[in-house]
Structures are given as C-alpha cells and as structure tokens.
Amino acid sequence: MEVRALLFTAVAAACTPFAALVLWNYALPLFLRIFSRTVGFVAGFYLRKKTEGRRAMVNQLTVTSEKDSQWGNAAAGEPDASDSDWDGIIGFFHPFCNAGGGGERVLWAAIRASQRRWPKAKIVVYTGDHNVSKEKMLNRNSFSIDIHPPTIHFLYLSSRHWVLPSTWPHVTLLGQSLGSLVVGWEAFSLLVPDVFVDTMGYAFTLGLSKVLFPDMPTGAYVHYPTISTDMLDSLDPTKPVGNQGVNAGKGVGLKGFLKRHYWRAFAAIYSWMGASADVVMTNSSWTQAHIKFLWGPRRQKRRREHSIAVVHPPCAVSSIEKAVEVSEGSEQKRNKFLVYIAQFRPEKNHQLILQAFAKFAKSGTPAAEGAMLVLLGSVRDDHDSRRVYQLRLLVNELHIKDRVIFQLDAPWSEVLEWLRKAYVGVNGMWNEHFGIGVVEYMAAGLIPVVHNSGGPKLDIVTDVDGEPTGFHATTASEFAEGFEKALSLPDPLAVRQRARTSARRFSEEEFARKWLAQMEKLIAGIRVVDTPLVRDAELYARQHSTEVLYKHVMRSMLFGTLIIQHNETLASTVDPETHAVATLLHDLGLDRRPNSPFVSGDRRFEVDGAFAARAFLEAHEEGRRWQDDGRMQLVWDSIALHTERSIANYKEPAVQVVNKGIGLDFSGPGFGVTEVEYSAVVDRFPRDGMRDGFNDTIVWLCETKPVTTYGELFREFCMLASQSTKKRSAPC
Secondary structure, three states, X not given: OHHHHXXXXXXXXXXXXXXXXXXXXXXXXXXXXXXXHHHHHHHXXXXXXHOHHHHHHHXXXXXXXXXXXXXHHHHHOOOOOOOOOOOOEEEEEOOOOOOOOHHHHHHHHHHHHHHHHOOOOEEEEEEOOOOOOHHHHHHOOOOOOOOOHHHEEEEEOOOHHHHOHHHOOOOHHHHHHHHHXXXXXXXXXXXXXXXXXEOOOOHHHHHHHXXXXXXXXXXXXXXXXXXXXXXXXHOOOOOOOOOOOOXXXXXXXXXXXXXXXXXXXXXXXXXXXXXXXXXXXXXXHHHHHHHXXXXXXXXXXXXXXXXXXXXXXXXXXXXXXXXOOOOHHHHOOOOOEEEEEOOOOHHHOHHHHHHHHHHHHOXXXXXXXXXXXXXXXXXXXXXXXXXXXXXXXXXXXXOOHHHXXXXXXOOHHHHHHHHHHOOEEEEOOOOOOOOHHHHHHHHOOOEEEEEOOHHHHHHHOOOEOOEOOOEEEOOHHHHHHHHHHHXXXXXXXHHHHHHHHHHHHXXXXXXXXXXXXXXXXXXXXXXXXXXXXXXXXXXXXXXXXXXXXXXHHHHHHHHHHHHHHOOHHXXXXXXXXXXXXXXXXXXHHHOOOOOOOOOOOOOOHHHHHHHHHHHHHHHOOOHHHHHHHOHHHHHHHHHHOOOOHXXXXXXXXXXXXXXXXXXXXXXXXXXXXXXXXHHHHHHHOOOOOHHHHHHHHHHHHHHHOHHHHOOOOHHHHHHHHXXXXXXXXXXX
C-alpha cells in the first residue's frame, strides 16, 4: 500500500506542472475567448433592442422627408444595379465631420456615391459637432458635393473629447484609441446600423463592432496608419529613416527605450483591432503597404476574404481644370513662382524648402534669376503663428527675405490665382500619406517638385507613357536641383499637359467608382471573397469555359456564397476561399479546346475537372499551401461530387455547399436564398443562351466520351439534347 501511495504521489506531482501548462496555454485562452464572445453577444443584443425605437424613427423621418423633398430621382441619378432597392442603414463613424479637411471631402463624396447607388438606403453620420445642425452642416459643405438631405441623419456624440489629443497628454496613441472605444459604444447605443464604416481611422471601433455584432459588415477607409514601421524606425538613428519625421532622434536613452517598446505593443493591439474589418480601403499605395504589413497577417489568419484596396481621395480636378487654363496662351502668363500650399505644421517641413530655395537662389543660374517662393497656408492657432514667425526669422537668416512671400489664410479664389500664374508646385513633407495638394498642382498645370516618399512618389508624380510629370527630391540640394530642372525645361507645356492628364486619375468620378466597388461587397447582400487565388481561379475559369459555362460558374459561386451567409453554422465552418475556388473551377472538365489536357476518354467530366483544379492549385504559389491543410482535397471532392447530391450530402459542409450552389442555378431560389437575391445574381450574370449552350455542351460530352455518361444524370439530357439540336450523338 505504501508503494502504491508513493507511486500515486509521484505521478500526481509530475502531472501538476503539465496540467498547469495545459490550463495556461489552452484552457484559459479558450475560456476567455468563449467568455468575451458571450459577453459581446449579450451586449450587442441589448444595444439592438435598445435602439429599435430610434431605428423606427429614422425610417419614418426619411419617409416623411422624402415626401416633402423636390430632389427626386433625377438629382439622385438612376440606380445602376438591381439591388438599388436595398433600404438598410449605413453608419459612418466620423466624429469631426464638420472639420472641412481632406478627410471630410472623402466622407461627403462617399455619402454622395452611396446615395446614388442605393437611393433607398439611410445614411447615419456619428458626429460630435453638437453646435451644428443638419441644415447648417449640409449648407457649409464647402466641397460643392450635392447631398440628398432626406436620407441622411446626424447622431450627435457627447463623448468626443475622449479622442482629443489634449485629453491624453501622455501615451496619446493608446489613450485616443481607448477613448474611441468609449465613443464607439456611445455611437452603437444611439443606433446600431446594418453596415458600419469608419472613415476617420479609429481602428479600435472596428474591433468593438465585431465583438458586439459579429454578423454586421464593417468597412474602413484609412487615411494613414495610426502607427507605422516608419514611425518605429524613425526612433532608431541607425535605420535609413532614423533622421526623418517629427520623432527623429527621440529613440535614445531610457525614455527612447520605453517609447520604442510602448509603440511596438501598441502596434500589436492596433493590428488586432483593425484586422477585423471586412473591407479595408486606403488612400494611397504607401498607406496600403503599411496597413498590409500591420493588418495583413491577422486578416489572413482570420480568413478575411477581401484584399486591402487603394481608393484615392476625390480631388477637385474638374473644377480646377475649368478655372485654370493650360495652353500656349496661358504659358505666357506664368512667372517664376514656386508655390508651396500647406498648413504651417511641423511635418510639412517648410524649413527644408526654405533651405533648398536659398541654395537655388544663390546659384546664380539663369533659371534662378527672378524666381520667387510663395508659402500659402492656413494659421489654425497660436502654435501655427509661432511657427510662421520662426520661418520668417529663418528667411532673414538665409538672406532671401525679398524672394519669399507668405500668403496666410488665403481664400480659394486667391489660391486659384496663384495656381494660374505659378510655374512650380512644391511639397516637402516626408511620407505624406497621399498629397491632395500635389494633385491640385498637377491639375492646374504646375510642374511638381515633391519629396521622394509617400503618396507623391508612389501614386501621384509618376511617368505618363514613359515621360516625366515632375521631379522628386529628399535633401535641400536635391530640391534645389529639382527647382533648376523644372525652370529649365525646353518644353514645359508638354510636362504640364502630362501632369494634368495624370491628375485625372484622382477625380471625384474615379473615387465614386472605386468606393462603390468596395461597398458593394458589404451592401449588395453578397460579400464575395476577393483574394489573389480566387481572382486567378476566376480568370482560369473564363479562359477554359464558353461564355455560357463561365456565367454558370459565377452564378453558382454567388448562390453558394449566399447559402453560407444565411446559415450561421456554415458561416463558421466553411472557408469562403475554398468554396469559391471549387465552384469557379468545377466545370474545367468541359473544356472544349482541341486536345485539351483536362479532358480524358475514360473518366467522367466531374473527375476530369477535379484533377484539373488540383493541377491549377499545385501550380499556384498560394494554392500549393492547400495541400498541407486539406483544402486541396476538399476542392477535389467538391468538384468530383458536384452532380451527386446523394453522396455530397454526407461529405464535409464545403462539399455540400458547392453542390447546392450549383444546383440552385437549375432549380431556383432555396436554402435561404431569396427571390430578390436570386434575381440580383441572374441580372449580374444573365442566362442568355443557357438552354442552347448547355444542350450543345451535353451533346459534345456524349460525342467525346460516351462511355462515361452511361447511367448518370446526363444520360437522359444527352438523348433530349441530341434530338432538340438535331445532332448525331454517340449512344449514351
């Protein structure tokens, strides 16, 4: 007995650390995950019930206002898709919607585009501008963007101070982000929308929305990352960007050590929160690259279907083109003015431009003779006033006082006048996220000399047909050289015209088109998976299908996607990317190209298609990874059994959904897919020629491989098709 007791004690002692390890690494995280989801579900249910009354009030107010409105469909524009009857609520989280900056231009343009696309939808803007009524808000819209008043509503937030920098003098990044959770909770307690879109960059509200409402589609328009790898690197003097930006040199010593680790920890939390969004848009390629780096891995882990898309901000290109002439005649009216339009903020780097201009002015070249630098910008507060004073002192020190003009708080009409007579447009900010001012330079025909970083480098000042539209620089010497080149061009008019042509990429019309392409993934009722592998699979299907078959596979994929969306169990168990690839490639076995490698003589076409899909995945960089996690086999099974429902119903959910989605294309709505949704899919991919096309395909199948059709579902179809098309077919 003593031996047994000792043995039991020894085993128990050995197992205790193991049990603790299991508890810490597996049981505790699982418990916390279940607990947080339960709390989130209960809180979300409470908020939805609480705001039902306000939702009804918004709907009724919209109906009443529409009756009194003379705006009408003519002003709204004709809806361009069959689901324009969608009448849900889109919530825009924009606490500072009356600020009048570039972010607000994006907001109003996004609302306008959404109203035109879904005229029956209600738009709700969560704002903290209590002192501005709806009428004043719309009347003060300084961007000449026509908003339809009856369908837009403002819900006023009383907690906006939680996201002000002044509320968080220390740990500002974390403080503002945590504060946005408070503001976000208040927004949802006012009204829970059907679609939630953050247009100001408060990523923590996206995470909050997914905790409270996992089924609510969410979108984000990111103007700039709250934190970026460049910010982290700017603290390190050994890194290439260690001497750039307002935080340059602040990473040394104990304070710098703590700051670096604080920023890294915040970056991890920021990534976790932002990655939860269903659709992510960025204002530039620079922002996209940083958001991909920060959010991409977690989005991939969570299997977020849609890629991070660049949607450039809307710029007043058309109005500038109308106001500023670019021609041989206008060329005579331009003088050697170098214009820098920017607020007097530290990051705008006015000192660099002044130092560069001083070098250029003192060079004594013909191009420098008579050149003037014009600094146009607004003065927001005493801090800006002090910066302007310091810049004036620097101008005196550089001995260029008589060649620099300060134009403060100039109205737009005066800005336009400078754009008409100026020669060069300057931008000195390091890593400007986009650069609307640079687009305006180019639209006005100015030759841009911009910082060799960020949006101006990657997106805006780029070549057209191999010819330059401007110049890039980093140091004062490089900027001085850029000024020299810009003012010495043999044919400046050609460069101006190329710059203006290039600027049209950033028009309001282009923004609306790209914005709606992303929003349709949330609102159209079908959140279509969008990954490089799926896009390649769609292209592959199009290349190896007739037009009839291609539309069939597209309809089948969308029907399957709707089946998944309407079933919570399927939504949590079926990988949308696996489903999309399997459905898109399910008819490769019907490839009718001569000597197609997909078509065998002794296998059913479904099996041929399954092997062809496997070959596609094995040849694809992303697809090869599916071999290890079993998704490649799921694709094979789904395609091989897509006509055998009696077997597919006993396979994995992914196999079942592929089978059912394909079946709906023949049977009509079912499995939760409504008549409206079904019609929307058919309108997008019409059935034109479907009957004759399928008859022709089936006859070809019987002629090509008669043995494999015997005894299967297509046998009867083969006989009927053969008779109806009056073709001779091999015996089935």
